[in-house]
Amino acid sequence: MGVGLTPTEKKFLADPVQFNSSYRSKLYYRISKKVLASV
Template sequence: MGVGLTSTEKKFLADPTQFNSSYRSKLYYRISRANS
C-alpha cells in the first residue's frame, strides 16, 4: 500500500467492527480505490 492512510482509515483497518456497515463500505471503497 503506497498511499498514506488517515488515522481514521488506519483505525478502520485495525478494527472494522467499530464502524457501522454503511460507513465501512464507503471507507473500504475509498481505501481500495486509493491503492489501485
C-alpha cells in the first residue's frame, strides 16, 4: 500500500488513544483521504 503517511499519522494508527478526539477525527479524515487517493 503506497500511502505516504507522516510519522504522526503512523503513530495515530498504532495508538489512537494518545490523541484527543478532535485531533483524532482530523487525522482520521486526512488518512482516509490519502488512502482513497492511493487506491
